[in-house]
Amino acid sequence: MTFKNYFKNYPNEKGYFGEFGGSFIPPVLEEEMKRINEAYYSISKSHEFISELRSIRKHFQGRPTPVYYCNRLSEKYGGRIYLKREDLNHSGAHKLNHCMGEALLAKYMGKKKLIAETGAGQHGVALATAAAYFGLECEIHMGEVDIAKEHPNVMRMKILGATVVPVTHGLKTLKEAVDSAFQAYLQDPINTIYCIGSVVGPHPFPMMVREFQRVVGIEARDQFEEMTGELPDNIVACVGGGSNAMGIFSAFLDEKNIKLHGVEPAGKGIDKEGKHAATLSLGSPGVIHGFKCYLLQDKAGEPAPVYSVASGLDYPGVGPEHSMLKDLKRAEYHHINDQECIDAFFELSRLEGIIPALESSHAIAYAIKLAKANPKQSILVNLSGRGDKDLDYVIDTYGLPEDRKA
Numbered sequence: 001m002t003f004k005n006y007f008k009n010y011p012n013e014k015g016y017f018g019e020f021g022g023s024f025i026p027p028v029l030e031e032e033m034k035r036i037n038e039a040y041y042s043i044s045k046s047h048e049f050i051s052e053l054r055s056i057r058k059h060f061q062g063r064p065t066p067v068y069y070c071n072r073l074s075e076k077y078g079g080r081i082y083l084k085r086e087d088l089n090h091s092g093a094h095k096l097n098h099c100m101g102e103a104l105l106a107k108y109m110g111k112k113k114l115i116a117e118t119g120a121g122q123h124g125v126a127l128a129t130a131a132a133y134f135g136l137e138c139e140i141h142m143g144e145v146d147i148a149k150e151h152p153n154v155m156r157m158k159i160l161g162a163t164v165v166p167v168t169h170g171l172k173t174l175k176e177a178v179d180s181a182f183q184a185y186l187q188d189p190i191n192t193i194y195c196i197g198s199v200v201g202p203h204p205f206p207m208m209v210r211e212f213q214r215v216v217g218i219e220a221r222d223q224f225e226e227m228t229g230e231l232p233d234n235i236v237a238c239v240g241g242g243s244n245a246m247g248i249f250s251a252f253l254d255e256k257n258i259k260l261h262g263v264e265p266a267g268k269g270i271d272k273e274g275k276h277a278a279t280l281s282l283g284s285p286g287v288i289h290g291f292k293c294y295l296l297q298d299k300a301g302e303p304a305p306v307y308s309v310a311s312g313l314d315y316p317g318v319g320p321e322h323s324m325l326k327d328l329k330r331a332e333y334h335h336i337n338d339q340e341c342i343d344a345f346f347e348l349s350r351l352e353g354i355i356p357a358l359e360s361s362h363a364i365a366y367a368i369k370l371a372k373a374n375p376k377q378s379i380l381v382n383l384s385g386r387g388d389k390d391l392d393y394v395i396d397t398y399g400l401p402e403d404r405k406a
């Protein structure tokens, strides 16, 4: 297939990327998704919207984020490794890119309140940041188990003015939080908008979130070309739902010679059910949260339990666009386990002075493998976020490398 006019044709008007995506939702929601889709097309193409978003990115988020050449990492492992520094985006990760876009759309639509669920709290914090900026109400649903685990993020959301709604039924984690947030949304879809945290969910969300993340790829391509006079040989990004990966992949899809690598979490091992979240490596087509994608399923066809040391990556589904890119063989998907992730976390910290998020550490770990195998090639990694949120967990669970060896 050709990638000319790709963004016009994918998704199609029904929200499909090949056989994936679409909209599997109750009729009440269908109406609302249609309204959001229409609003997106009319509002987000307006001069006013575009110039406001551009100004926000520059003055509030601190964009463009730099592209950085990893001198010592490349020297040690070979290859030429570059980072797109989304860890320097305001609030410390790429997530604010689509949250500011979604919240700006909400403002233009006359919405008063943003609703979402959060697992580890990263999406909740990014959305609470956007809500504070626009003076919108913000309601974040979060399982009681996660609230206990993720205290600093719960505090951040509250400081930013969001209401955190504890979810007390079932396993009291992400899945129940999604149900709870949907229920709250259904009670007042006129005044509220549901803000999805990745390139997942029913149409138009996978498309909208991709469009708001494309800024990462557009900037990175220009910056890389300006620095080196050429385009990179490889692009690497971690994949949970897939938003940071789509953000950077999107700028290189039409360059057949540039390899796109998505990196999933192998957790404690891909041979153990419930101990990984390697969806594209091991899943099969199924439906979750209103859309069709590759899905890790149990024997009954229900979403399987998943796990990763990086809580932003432990989702049993994946964006429909990644599902299509895998089948088209335009992108390759690999997996990195917890230990490899932790090793890369320390390696980047000590060789470059950059502490990466555990999610992003999966991409670094794969880039190191790629560099060793292809010492003549260049590798551009989307460093999706900073690791400050992970420090306590890493030290409590793994300790410092020198203490481990002792």
Ligand SMILES: *Cc1c(COP(=O)(O)O)cnc(C)c1O
Pocket (backbone or CB within 6 Å): 093, 094, 095, 122, 197, 198, 199, 238, 239, 240, 241, 242, 243, 244, 245, 312, 313, 357, 359, 360, 384, 385, 386
């Ligand atoms: C949430 C998160 C991810 C995973 O989300 P994607 O939609 O797959 O990009 C990756 N990195 C960081 C730092 C995150 O917070």
